[in-house]
Amino acid sequence: MDVQQIKQRFGIIGNSPALNRALNVANQVAPTDISVLITGESGTGKEVMPKIIHQLSSRKHGSYIAVNCGAIPEGTIDSELFGHEKGSFTGAHDQRKGYFEVADKGTIFLDEVAELPLPTQVRLLRVLETGEFIRVGSSKPIKTDVRVVAATNENMLEAIQSGKFREDLFYRLSTVPISLPPLRNRKDDIHLIFRKFVVDFSEKYRMPAIKLTDDAVQMLENYNWPGNIRQLKNITEQISVIESERTITGELLYNYLPDYSASNLPVLASKTKEDFSERDLLYKVLFDMKKELTEVKKLVVDILQSGGSGISSEDKNAFIQKLYQESAVSEESLLPKSFSVQKEHESFNETDNYHNDFQEHIEVEESLSLEDREKELIHKALEKHRGKRKYAAQDLGISERTLYRKIKEYGLK
Numbered sequence: 001m002d003v004q005q006i007k008q009r010f011g012i013i014g015n016s017p018a019l020n021r022a023l024n025v026a027n028q029v030a031p032t033d034i035s036v037l038i039t040g041e042s043g044t045g046k047e048v049m050p051k052i053i054h055q056l057s058s059r060k061h062g063s064y065i066a067v068n069c070g071a072i073p074e075g076t077i078d079s080e081l082f083g084h085e086k087g088s089f090t091g092a093h094d095q096r097k098g099y100f101e102v103a104d105k106g107t108i109f110l111d112e113v114a115e116l117p118l119p120t121q122v123r124l125l126r127v128l129e130t131g132e133f134i135r136v137g138s139s140k141p142i143k144t145d146v147r148v149v150a151a152t153n154e155n156m157l158e159a160i161q162s163g164k165f166r167e168d169l170f171y172r173l174s175t176v177p178i179s180l181p182p183l184r185n186r187k188d189d190i191h192l193i194f195r196k197f198v199v200d201f202s203e204k205y206r207m208p209a210i211k212l213t214d215d216a217v218q219m220l221e222n223y224n225w226p227g228n229i230r231q232l233k234n235i236t237e238q239i240s241v242i243e244s245e246r247t248i249t250g251e252l253l254y255n256y257l258p259d260y261s262a263s264n265l266p267v268l269a270s271k272t273k274e275d276f277s278e279r280d281l282l283y284k285v286l287f288d289m290k291k292e293l294t295e296v297k298k299l300v301v302d303i304l305q306s307g308g309s310g311i312s313s314e315d316k317n318a319f320i321q322k323l324y325q326e327s328a329v330s331e332e333s334l335l336p337k338s339f340s341v342q343k344e345h346e347s348f349n350e351t352d353n354y355h356n357d358f359q360e361h362i363e364v365e366e367s368l369s370l371e372d373r374e375k376e377l378i379h380k381a382l383e384k385h386r387g388k389r390k391y392a393a394q395d396l397g398i399s400e401r402t403l404y405r406k407i408k409e410y411g412l413k
Contacts, residue, residue, distance in 0.1 A: 198240065
């Protein structure tokens with residue numbers, strides 16, 4: 001059976017390449033017993049694909065059971081899927097067969113499979129690998145021959161990384177993945193599907209069919225459709241019932257499309273804007289860090305000039321020069337490669353100029369004030385301790401030998 005025949009048989013409308021691809025994969029995999037995982041946004045029609053696979057398979061005469069995993073409470077889902085023995089838990093008055101036992105030789109469709117609790121995922125993995133399961137409250141394994149088709153609208157890789165879904169079960173379920181495109185990626189199909197719904201509701205409510213003007217058709221195709229086909233069907237039914245006018249203009253249609261102006265914006269533009277903002281924020285942080293580093297360097301130099309007289313002038317100059325060299329390397333390494341290539345010449349010139357200017361400032365200050373400041377501190381310390389060099393040296397934080405040398409150098413008494 002080709003794709004067009006499948007569309008006619010199951011009432012599927014549209015000629016999107018992504019839709020045709022999904023139907024073709026379903027047609028190819030149907031005769032096998034391979035597990036299939038169907039992914040797509042909510043409202044894209046994922047529930048139709050398992051029916052196609054079941055009806056085109058050799059199991060079409062067996063049972064077909066659809067299970068909404070998200071609608072069954074966590075405490076009873078094991079019993080629903082695998083059955084239970086009498087007295088196995090409170091309220092288990094009789095033995096009960098689960099879906100995997102009832103659907104033997106048939107197909108089970110597990111909708112919203114990402115909502116399964118982790119213990120149930122372990123049980124499901126065993127069924128897929130060995131074809132066996134155990135009822136709740138029993139120890140006897142039961143054989144079953146069931147084809148499993150699962151579906152989800154969640155990002156399974158994110159669910160695996162967060163620990164919500166088992167990785168081994170994901171790969172076992174997605175032997176053949178089928179992805180259904182969202183309605184916004186099927187613009188040429190939107191009006192076709194709308195017209196099909198119009199005919200259905202016209203017959204259902206026994207009223208004339210509605211029509212769209214050209215501007216309304218354009219508005220319909222440009223809308224983002226976050227609810228996909230389900231939302232389109234809902235809006236078509238609302239308009240068919242509520243509006244007395246059978247010709248729908250863009251102005252009338254606008255009232256039924258929530259957030260039309262926002263959804264009409266291209267998705268890529270929003271993403272690019274977000275990425276651009278993050279890049280600008282990164283650059284701002286880096287330049288703020290550079291500014292703070294410069295302030296720290298100035299502070300260190302001020303401390304060296306105002307105190308620390310036990311450090312020689314040569315050591316201070318060496319320390320300051322090393323500080324600037326290491327800071328320049330650190331600032332350059334913080335920037336992204338693309339940025340450093342563009343700003344390489346400018347950055348090095350700025351660093352060199354700033355270093356040279358600052359070094360000249362240090363040399364001038366050393367020659368004019370540092371020596372006088374050190375001489376004054378030694379003189380005050382000697383006066384404070386009444387000429388006792390031992391205590392004066394301790395107060396200054398230097399050795400007596402250094403103090404003797406400084407007294408001799410500065411000609412102090």
